[in-house]
Amino acid sequence: MNDEKLMRRTFELAKKGEGKVLTNPLVGAVVVKDGRIIGEGYHHNYGNIHAEKDAFNNLTEDAKGASLYVNLEPCSHQGKQPPCVDEVIRQGISKVYISNLDTNPKVDSIEKLKGHNIEVHSGILEEEGKKLNEVFFYNMKYNRPFVSLKYAMTLDGKIACANGDSKWISNEKSREYVHKLRSKYDAIIVGKATAIHDNPSLNSRIEAGIDPVRIIIDSELELPMDLKVFDLESDKKTYVATCSDKENPYKADLIRCKEKNGQVDINDLLEKLYAMNIGSILVEGGSHINNAFLEAGLVDRIYEFISPKIISGERSISPFTGKGCEFMSDAYNFEIEDINRFDTDILIEAKNVHWNI
Numbered sequence: 001m002n003d004e005k006l007m008r009r010t011f012e013l014a015k016k017g018e019g020k021v022l023t024n025p026l027v028g029a030v031v032v033k034d035g036r037i038i039g040e041g042y043h044h045n046y047g048n049i050h051a052e053k054d055a056f057n058n059l060t061e062d063a064k065g066a067s068l069y070v071n072l073e074p075c076s077h078q079g080k081q082p083p084c085v086d087e088v089i090r091q092g093i094s095k096v097y098i099s100n101l102d103t104n105p106k107v108d109s110i111e112k113l114k115g116h117n118i119e120v121h122s123g124i125l126e127e128e129g130k131k132l133n134e135v136f137f138y139n140m141k142y143n144r145p146f147v148s149l150k151y152a153m154t155l156d157g158k159i160a161c162a163n164g165d166s167k168w169i170s171n172e173k174s175r176e177y178v179h180k181l182r183s184k185y186d187a188i189i190v191g192k193a194t195a196i197h198d199n200p201s202l203n204s205r206i207e208a209g210i211d212p213v214r215i216i217i218d219s220e221l222e223l224p225m226d227l228k229v230f231d232l233e234s235d236k237k238t239y240v241a242t243c244s245d246k247e248n249p250y251k252a253d254l255i256r257c258k259e260k261n262g263q264v265d266i267n268d269l270l271e272k273l274y275a276m277n278i279g280s281i282l283v284e285g286g287s288h289i290n291n292a293f294l295e296a297g298l299v300d301r302i303y304e305f306i307s308p309k310i311i312s313g314e315r316s317i318s319p320f321t322g323k324g325c326e327f328m329s330d331a332y333n334f335e336i337e338d339i340n341r342f343d344t345d346i347l348i349e350a351k352n353v354h355w356n357i
Protein backbone atom coordinates (compact mmCIF):
# COMPACT_ATOMS: atom_id res chain seq x y z
CA MET A 1 0.00 0.00 0.00
CA ASN A 2 1.49 3.32 -0.99
CA ASP A 3 1.10 6.67 0.77
CA GLU A 4 -1.49 8.03 -1.69
CA LYS A 5 -3.65 4.92 -1.39
CA LEU A 6 -3.60 5.15 2.39
CA MET A 7 -4.37 8.88 2.26
CA ARG A 8 -7.35 8.12 -0.01
CA ARG A 9 -8.54 5.71 2.66
CA THR A 10 -8.44 8.56 5.22
CA PHE A 11 -10.63 10.61 2.81
CA GLU A 12 -13.13 7.75 2.56
CA LEU A 13 -13.28 7.47 6.35
CA ALA A 14 -13.54 11.25 6.76
CA LYS A 15 -16.58 11.39 4.45
CA LYS A 16 -18.55 9.28 6.91
CA GLY A 17 -18.83 12.45 8.98
CA GLU A 18 -20.46 14.43 6.14
CA GLY A 19 -23.43 16.48 7.30
CA LYS A 20 -22.55 15.87 10.96
CA VAL A 21 -19.29 17.69 11.74
CA LEU A 22 -20.78 21.21 11.24
CA THR A 23 -18.00 23.81 11.41
CA ASN A 24 -15.40 21.15 12.18
CA PRO A 25 -13.36 19.48 9.43
CA LEU A 26 -13.93 16.03 7.95
CA VAL A 27 -11.06 13.90 9.23
CA GLY A 28 -10.11 10.25 8.78
CA ALA A 29 -7.11 8.40 10.26
CA VAL A 30 -5.37 5.10 9.50
CA VAL A 31 -2.64 3.46 11.61
CA VAL A 32 -0.25 1.22 9.67
CA LYS A 33 2.36 -1.19 11.03
CA ASP A 34 4.59 -3.48 8.96
CA GLY A 35 2.39 -2.81 5.90
CA ARG A 36 -0.83 -3.77 7.71
CA ILE A 37 -3.68 -1.48 8.80
CA ILE A 38 -3.99 -1.91 12.56
CA GLY A 39 -6.53 0.84 13.28
CA GLU A 40 -8.94 3.17 11.49
CA GLY A 41 -11.15 6.00 12.67
CA TYR A 42 -12.86 9.25 11.79
CA HIS A 43 -14.41 12.35 13.32
CA HIS A 44 -18.03 11.24 13.69
CA ASN A 45 -19.73 14.48 14.67
CA TYR A 46 -19.22 17.98 16.05
CA GLY A 47 -17.80 18.04 19.56
CA ASN A 48 -17.08 14.32 19.58
CA ILE A 49 -13.71 12.51 19.63
CA HIS A 50 -11.26 13.26 16.85
CA ALA A 51 -10.24 10.86 14.08
CA GLU A 52 -6.82 9.99 15.53
CA LYS A 53 -8.28 9.05 18.92
CA ASP A 54 -11.03 7.03 17.21
CA ALA A 55 -8.36 5.11 15.24
CA PHE A 56 -6.33 4.48 18.41
CA ASN A 57 -9.49 3.24 20.14
CA ASN A 58 -9.89 0.70 17.32
CA LEU A 59 -6.29 -0.63 17.37
CA THR A 60 -5.88 -4.36 16.90
CA GLU A 61 -2.30 -4.24 18.21
CA ASP A 62 0.21 -1.90 19.86
CA ALA A 63 0.88 1.23 17.76
CA LYS A 64 4.51 1.64 18.92
CA GLY A 65 6.66 2.30 15.84
CA ALA A 66 3.61 2.50 13.54
CA SER A 67 2.81 5.18 10.94
CA LEU A 68 -0.24 7.41 11.20
CA TYR A 69 -2.03 8.62 8.06
CA VAL A 70 -4.41 11.51 8.68
CA ASN A 71 -5.84 13.97 6.15
CA LEU A 72 -5.52 16.95 8.52
CA GLU A 73 -2.65 17.97 10.78
CA PRO A 74 -3.34 16.59 14.29
CA CYS A 75 -4.68 19.27 16.62
CA SER A 76 -2.49 20.70 19.35
CA HIS A 77 -5.02 22.71 21.35
CA GLN A 78 -7.49 21.91 24.10
CA GLY A 79 -10.93 22.40 22.48
CA LYS A 80 -13.97 20.21 23.06
CA GLN A 81 -11.44 17.39 22.78
CA PRO A 82 -7.89 17.05 24.13
CA PRO A 83 -4.96 17.67 21.74
CA CYS A 84 -4.47 14.72 19.36
CA VAL A 85 -0.74 15.46 19.03
CA ASP A 86 -0.16 14.35 22.64
CA GLU A 87 -1.96 11.06 22.01
CA VAL A 88 0.08 10.48 18.82
CA ILE A 89 3.27 10.91 20.89
CA ARG A 90 1.95 8.77 23.76
CA GLN A 91 1.09 5.91 21.37
CA GLY A 92 4.71 5.81 20.13
CA ILE A 93 3.90 6.61 16.49
CA SER A 94 7.13 7.04 14.49
CA LYS A 95 5.87 8.63 11.23
CA VAL A 96 2.94 10.93 10.50
CA TYR A 97 1.61 11.41 6.96
CA ILE A 98 -0.68 14.43 6.45
CA SER A 99 -2.62 15.77 3.48
CA ASN A 100 -3.41 19.31 4.73
CA LEU A 101 -2.06 21.53 7.47
CA ASP A 102 -4.82 22.81 9.78
CA THR A 103 -5.54 26.50 9.14
CA ASN A 104 -7.22 26.83 12.55
CA PRO A 105 -4.91 29.42 14.17
CA LYS A 106 -5.00 27.40 17.41
CA VAL A 107 -3.39 24.39 15.74
CA ASP A 108 0.37 24.01 15.28
CA SER A 109 1.70 20.51 15.90
CA ILE A 110 4.41 19.87 13.29
CA GLU A 111 7.34 21.17 15.34
CA LYS A 112 6.11 19.33 18.42
CA LEU A 113 5.95 16.04 16.49
CA LYS A 114 9.43 16.60 15.04
CA GLY A 115 10.71 17.51 18.50
CA HIS A 116 9.71 14.00 19.58
CA ASN A 117 11.67 12.46 16.68
CA ILE A 118 8.52 11.72 14.72
CA GLU A 119 9.01 11.94 10.96
CA VAL A 120 6.39 14.21 9.36
CA HIS A 121 5.36 14.14 5.69
CA SER A 122 2.71 16.69 4.70
CA GLY A 123 1.08 17.72 1.40
CA ILE A 124 0.05 14.22 0.29
CA LEU A 125 -2.88 14.58 -2.18
CA GLU A 126 -3.08 18.15 -0.92
CA GLU A 127 -5.57 19.41 -3.54
CA GLU A 128 -7.97 16.49 -3.01
CA GLY A 129 -7.73 17.05 0.72
CA LYS A 130 -8.53 20.74 0.27
CA LYS A 131 -11.56 19.95 -1.87
CA LEU A 132 -12.82 17.48 0.75
CA ASN A 133 -12.62 20.14 3.45
CA GLU A 134 -13.38 23.24 1.38
CA VAL A 135 -16.16 24.28 3.75
CA PHE A 136 -13.88 24.08 6.81
CA PHE A 137 -11.04 25.97 5.08
CA TYR A 138 -13.56 28.55 3.80
CA ASN A 139 -15.03 28.99 7.30
CA MET A 140 -11.55 29.43 8.79
CA LYS A 141 -10.52 32.01 6.18
CA TYR A 142 -13.70 34.07 5.81
CA ASN A 143 -15.37 33.52 9.18
CA ARG A 144 -18.81 32.94 7.68
CA PRO A 145 -20.84 30.04 6.24
CA PHE A 146 -20.13 28.71 2.76
CA VAL A 147 -23.18 29.45 0.57
CA SER A 148 -24.35 27.50 -2.47
CA LEU A 149 -27.40 28.25 -4.61
CA LYS A 150 -29.30 25.49 -6.32
CA TYR A 151 -32.00 25.90 -8.94
CA ALA A 152 -33.58 23.97 -11.77
CA MET A 153 -34.03 25.91 -14.97
CA THR A 154 -35.51 25.37 -18.44
CA LEU A 155 -33.45 25.64 -21.63
CA ASP A 156 -34.67 29.22 -21.91
CA GLY A 157 -33.46 30.08 -18.42
CA LYS A 158 -36.70 30.04 -16.39
CA ILE A 159 -37.30 28.60 -12.91
CA ALA A 160 -41.13 28.93 -12.93
CA CYS A 161 -44.07 29.93 -15.13
CA ALA A 162 -45.61 33.39 -14.65
CA ASN A 163 -48.24 31.92 -12.29
CA GLY A 164 -45.47 30.43 -10.15
CA ASP A 165 -45.88 26.81 -11.25
CA SER A 166 -42.52 24.99 -11.29
CA LYS A 167 -43.37 21.33 -10.69
CA TRP A 168 -41.36 19.89 -12.22
CA ILE A 169 -38.57 21.38 -14.26
CA SER A 170 -35.81 18.88 -13.54
CA ASN A 171 -36.21 15.09 -13.77
CA GLU A 172 -36.33 12.50 -10.98
CA LYS A 173 -32.61 11.69 -11.10
CA SER A 174 -31.70 15.37 -10.71
CA ARG A 175 -34.12 15.75 -7.84
CA GLU A 176 -32.69 12.70 -6.12
CA TYR A 177 -29.22 14.27 -6.39
CA VAL A 178 -30.58 17.38 -4.66
CA HIS A 179 -31.46 15.20 -1.68
CA LYS A 180 -27.81 14.09 -1.57
CA LEU A 181 -26.76 17.74 -1.59
CA ARG A 182 -29.20 18.52 1.21
CA SER A 183 -27.51 15.79 3.28
CA LYS A 184 -24.13 17.49 2.89
CA TYR A 185 -25.19 21.02 3.84
CA ASP A 186 -25.85 22.12 7.40
CA ALA A 187 -28.79 24.33 6.50
CA ILE A 188 -31.23 25.07 3.71
CA ILE A 189 -32.83 28.45 3.04
CA VAL A 190 -35.88 29.44 0.98
CA GLY A 191 -37.83 32.64 0.54
CA LYS A 192 -41.34 33.30 1.73
CA ALA A 193 -42.91 33.08 -1.76
CA THR A 194 -41.27 29.71 -2.42
CA ALA A 195 -42.47 28.39 0.94
CA ILE A 196 -46.02 29.52 0.16
CA HIS A 197 -46.12 28.51 -3.48
CA ASP A 198 -44.29 25.18 -3.35
CA ASN A 199 -44.94 24.18 0.28
CA PRO A 200 -41.63 22.22 0.34
CA SER A 201 -40.57 19.86 3.15
CA LEU A 202 -36.87 20.82 2.84
CA ASN A 203 -35.62 17.51 4.25
CA SER A 204 -33.41 14.79 2.73
CA ARG A 205 -35.63 12.00 1.48
CA ILE A 206 -33.05 9.39 0.52
CA GLU A 207 -31.79 6.32 2.34
CA ALA A 208 -29.56 7.43 5.23
CA GLY A 209 -30.24 11.07 4.26
CA ILE A 210 -29.34 13.70 6.84
CA ASP A 211 -31.82 16.54 7.20
CA PRO A 212 -30.44 20.08 7.16
CA VAL A 213 -31.68 22.82 9.49
CA ARG A 214 -34.46 24.64 7.59
CA ILE A 215 -34.81 28.43 7.41
CA ILE A 216 -37.60 30.41 5.74
CA ILE A 217 -37.01 34.12 5.18
CA ASP A 218 -40.17 36.04 6.01
CA SER A 219 -39.74 39.72 6.95
CA GLU A 220 -43.22 40.34 8.39
CA LEU A 221 -44.27 36.92 9.79
CA GLU A 222 -46.93 36.38 7.15
CA LEU A 223 -46.59 32.68 6.41
CA PRO A 224 -49.61 30.37 6.59
CA MET A 225 -49.58 28.07 9.65
CA ASP A 226 -50.24 24.86 7.74
CA LEU A 227 -46.92 24.65 5.85
CA LYS A 228 -45.32 21.19 5.77
CA VAL A 229 -42.08 22.55 7.31
CA PHE A 230 -44.00 23.44 10.48
CA ASP A 231 -45.18 19.88 10.92
CA LEU A 232 -42.26 17.73 9.94
CA GLU A 233 -40.73 14.71 11.62
CA SER A 234 -37.06 15.58 11.66
CA ASP A 235 -34.16 15.68 14.09
CA LYS A 236 -33.39 19.20 12.81
CA LYS A 237 -35.34 22.36 13.49
CA THR A 238 -37.23 24.73 11.20
CA TYR A 239 -36.57 28.44 11.80
CA VAL A 240 -38.17 31.57 10.40
CA ALA A 241 -35.79 34.48 9.81
CA THR A 242 -37.58 37.77 10.30
CA CYS A 243 -37.01 41.47 10.97
CA SER A 244 -40.44 41.89 12.57
CA ASP A 245 -40.74 42.32 16.32
CA LYS A 246 -44.23 40.78 16.43
CA GLU A 247 -44.86 37.79 18.69
CA ASN A 248 -43.96 34.42 17.21
CA PRO A 249 -47.11 32.92 15.62
CA TYR A 250 -45.42 29.74 14.33
CA LYS A 251 -44.58 26.21 15.47
CA ALA A 252 -40.94 27.11 14.76
CA ASP A 253 -38.25 29.25 16.37
CA LEU A 254 -37.55 32.73 15.06
CA ILE A 255 -34.18 34.17 14.12
CA ARG A 256 -34.67 37.88 14.66
CA CYS A 257 -32.47 39.75 12.19
CA LYS A 258 -31.63 43.34 11.41
CA GLU A 259 -33.70 45.04 8.76
CA LYS A 260 -32.33 46.36 5.47
CA ASN A 261 -34.67 48.25 3.13
CA GLY A 262 -37.67 46.83 4.96
CA GLN A 263 -36.55 43.22 4.57
CA VAL A 264 -34.37 40.67 6.35
CA ASP A 265 -30.70 41.70 6.24
CA ILE A 266 -28.99 38.69 4.63
CA ASN A 267 -25.53 39.51 6.02
CA ASP A 268 -26.92 39.68 9.54
CA LEU A 269 -28.76 36.38 9.03
CA LEU A 270 -25.54 34.66 7.93
CA GLU A 271 -23.69 36.03 10.96
CA LYS A 272 -26.39 34.63 13.23
CA LEU A 273 -26.37 31.25 11.47
CA TYR A 274 -22.58 31.00 11.76
CA ALA A 275 -22.88 31.72 15.47
CA MET A 276 -25.35 28.79 15.56
CA ASN A 277 -22.54 26.60 14.18
CA ILE A 278 -23.88 26.42 10.64
CA GLY A 279 -20.87 26.17 8.33
CA SER A 280 -22.60 25.55 4.99
CA ILE A 281 -25.91 26.64 3.49
CA LEU A 282 -27.84 25.52 0.44
CA VAL A 283 -30.14 28.29 -0.84
CA GLU A 284 -33.03 26.88 -2.85
CA GLY A 285 -34.60 30.07 -4.16
CA GLY A 286 -36.70 31.67 -5.40
CA SER A 287 -35.52 34.45 -7.61
CA HIS A 288 -35.76 37.27 -5.04
CA ILE A 289 -33.81 35.39 -2.39
CA ASN A 290 -31.23 34.19 -4.95
CA ASN A 291 -30.78 37.78 -6.05
CA ALA A 292 -30.44 39.05 -2.49
CA PHE A 293 -27.54 36.63 -1.92
CA LEU A 294 -25.99 37.53 -5.29
CA GLU A 295 -26.15 41.28 -4.68
CA ALA A 296 -24.73 40.83 -1.18
CA GLY A 297 -21.73 39.03 -2.76
CA LEU A 298 -22.57 35.88 -0.82
CA VAL A 299 -22.90 33.22 -3.53
CA ASP A 300 -19.90 30.89 -3.40
CA ARG A 301 -21.18 28.11 -5.67
CA ILE A 302 -24.11 27.51 -8.00
CA TYR A 303 -25.67 24.15 -8.81
CA GLU A 304 -27.64 24.84 -11.98
CA PHE A 305 -29.76 22.01 -13.34
CA ILE A 306 -30.81 22.57 -16.95
CA SER A 307 -33.75 20.66 -18.33
CA PRO A 308 -34.51 20.53 -22.09
CA LYS A 309 -37.88 22.31 -21.86
CA ILE A 310 -38.90 25.79 -22.99
CA ILE A 311 -41.70 27.80 -21.35
CA SER A 312 -40.93 31.27 -22.78
CA GLY A 313 -43.01 34.29 -21.69
CA GLU A 314 -41.96 37.72 -20.53
CA ARG A 315 -43.39 37.18 -17.05
CA SER A 316 -42.07 33.70 -16.39
CA ILE A 317 -39.50 33.70 -13.56
CA SER A 318 -35.69 33.78 -13.96
CA PRO A 319 -33.21 32.38 -11.41
CA PHE A 320 -32.35 35.97 -10.37
CA THR A 321 -34.54 39.06 -10.35
CA GLY A 322 -33.83 42.68 -9.43
CA LYS A 323 -32.42 45.58 -11.43
CA GLY A 324 -29.62 43.56 -12.96
CA CYS A 325 -26.24 44.77 -14.21
CA GLU A 326 -26.16 47.83 -16.41
CA PHE A 327 -23.09 46.69 -18.33
CA MET A 328 -21.37 43.36 -19.00
CA SER A 329 -18.35 44.72 -17.16
CA ASP A 330 -20.52 44.68 -14.00
CA ALA A 331 -21.32 40.95 -14.35
CA TYR A 332 -20.67 38.55 -11.47
CA ASN A 333 -17.99 36.11 -12.59
CA PHE A 334 -18.06 32.37 -12.02
CA GLU A 335 -15.81 29.52 -13.08
CA ILE A 336 -17.25 26.17 -14.25
CA GLU A 337 -16.03 23.43 -11.91
CA ASP A 338 -17.94 20.42 -13.20
CA ILE A 339 -20.61 19.32 -15.68
CA ASN A 340 -22.65 16.14 -15.23
CA ARG A 341 -25.65 14.52 -16.92
CA PHE A 342 -28.67 13.17 -15.06
CA ASP A 343 -30.52 11.34 -17.86
CA THR A 344 -32.07 14.19 -19.87
CA ASP A 345 -30.82 17.01 -17.61
CA ILE A 346 -27.40 18.51 -17.10
CA LEU A 347 -25.92 19.90 -13.92
CA ILE A 348 -23.42 22.74 -14.08
CA GLU A 349 -21.43 23.46 -10.94
CA ALA A 350 -19.85 26.88 -10.95
CA LYS A 351 -17.69 28.57 -8.35
CA ASN A 352 -17.54 32.29 -7.68
CA VAL A 353 -14.08 33.50 -8.75
CA HIS A 354 -13.90 35.72 -5.68
CA TRP A 355 -12.94 33.11 -3.13
CA ASN A 356 -10.05 30.79 -2.68
CA ILE A 357 -8.82 28.60 0.12
Ligand SMILES: NC(=O)C1=CN([C@@H]2O[C@H](COP(=O)(O)OP(=O)(O)OC[C@H]3O[C@@H](n4cnc5c(N)ncnc54)[C@H](OP(=O)(O)O)[C@@H]3O)[C@@H](O)[C@H]2O)C=CC1
Binding pocket: 150, 151, 152, 153, 158, 159, 160, 163, 164, 165, 166, 169, 190, 191, 192, 193, 194, 195, 197, 198, 217, 218, 219, 220, 262, 263, 264, 265, 266, 284, 285, 286, 287, 288, 289, 290, 292, 317, 321
Ligand atom coordinates in the same frame (compact mmCIF):
# COMPACT_ATOMS: atom_id res chain seq x y z
N1 LIG B 1 -37.07 25.95 -10.32
C1 LIG B 1 -36.50 26.16 -9.16
O1 LIG B 1 -35.39 25.68 -8.89
C2 LIG B 1 -37.19 26.97 -8.13
C3 LIG B 1 -38.33 27.68 -8.43
N2 LIG B 1 -38.92 28.46 -7.49
C4 LIG B 1 -40.10 29.22 -7.87
O2 LIG B 1 -39.82 30.60 -7.62
C5 LIG B 1 -41.03 31.26 -7.27
C6 LIG B 1 -40.80 32.08 -6.03
O3 LIG B 1 -39.77 33.01 -6.22
P1 LIG B 1 -39.91 34.52 -5.78
O4 LIG B 1 -41.29 34.96 -6.13
O5 LIG B 1 -38.78 35.26 -6.33
O6 LIG B 1 -39.88 34.48 -4.20
P2 LIG B 1 -38.82 34.06 -3.08
O7 LIG B 1 -39.05 32.64 -2.70
O8 LIG B 1 -37.46 34.48 -3.48
O9 LIG B 1 -39.33 34.93 -1.85
C7 LIG B 1 -39.31 36.34 -1.96
C8 LIG B 1 -39.77 36.99 -0.68
O10 LIG B 1 -38.81 36.78 0.35
C9 LIG B 1 -38.95 37.84 1.29
N3 LIG B 1 -37.67 38.41 1.65
C10 LIG B 1 -37.29 38.69 2.92
N4 LIG B 1 -36.10 39.26 2.96
C11 LIG B 1 -35.68 39.39 1.69
C12 LIG B 1 -34.51 39.93 1.09
N5 LIG B 1 -33.51 40.43 1.82
N6 LIG B 1 -34.41 39.91 -0.24
C13 LIG B 1 -35.39 39.38 -1.00
N7 LIG B 1 -36.53 38.84 -0.49
C14 LIG B 1 -36.67 38.85 0.85
C15 LIG B 1 -39.78 38.92 0.61
O11 LIG B 1 -41.05 38.93 1.22
P3 LIG B 1 -41.20 39.63 2.68
O12 LIG B 1 -40.29 40.83 2.70
O13 LIG B 1 -42.62 39.96 2.80
O14 LIG B 1 -40.79 38.61 3.66
C16 LIG B 1 -39.88 38.47 -0.82
O15 LIG B 1 -41.06 38.84 -1.43
C17 LIG B 1 -42.08 30.18 -7.08
O16 LIG B 1 -42.90 30.16 -8.22
C18 LIG B 1 -41.29 28.91 -7.02
O17 LIG B 1 -42.01 27.81 -7.55
C19 LIG B 1 -38.44 28.53 -6.22
C20 LIG B 1 -37.32 27.84 -5.85
C21 LIG B 1 -36.60 27.00 -6.79
Ligand SMILES: Nc1c(N[C@@H]2O[C@H](COP(=O)(O)O)[C@@H](O)[C@H]2O)[nH]c(=O)[nH]c1=O
Binding pocket: 023, 024, 025, 026, 027, 028, 042, 043, 046, 047, 048, 049, 050, 051, 052, 072, 073, 074, 075, 078, 079, 080, 081, 082, 084, 102, 104, 107
Ligand atom coordinates in the same frame (compact mmCIF):
# COMPACT_ATOMS: atom_id res chain seq x y z
N1 LIG C 1 -11.81 17.01 13.70
C1 LIG C 1 -10.50 16.91 13.97
C2 LIG C 1 -9.68 18.06 14.21
N2 LIG C 1 -10.21 19.29 14.18
C3 LIG C 1 -9.51 20.50 14.63
O1 LIG C 1 -9.91 20.73 15.98
C4 LIG C 1 -10.86 21.81 16.05
C5 LIG C 1 -12.07 21.36 16.89
O2 LIG C 1 -11.61 20.96 18.13
P1 LIG C 1 -12.65 20.43 19.26
O3 LIG C 1 -13.44 21.62 19.73
O4 LIG C 1 -11.74 19.89 20.32
O5 LIG C 1 -13.49 19.33 18.62
C6 LIG C 1 -11.26 22.14 14.60
O6 LIG C 1 -11.55 23.50 14.43
C7 LIG C 1 -9.98 21.73 13.84
O7 LIG C 1 -8.99 22.72 13.90
N3 LIG C 1 -8.36 17.87 14.48
C8 LIG C 1 -7.84 16.64 14.58
O8 LIG C 1 -6.67 16.51 14.95
N4 LIG C 1 -8.57 15.54 14.30
C9 LIG C 1 -9.87 15.62 14.01
O9 LIG C 1 -10.53 14.55 13.79
Ligand SMILES: [Zn+2]
Binding pocket: 050, 051, 052, 074, 075, 076, 081, 082, 083, 084, 085
Ligand atom coordinates in the same frame (compact mmCIF):
# COMPACT_ATOMS: atom_id res chain seq x y z
ZN1 LIG D 1 -7.57 16.47 17.32
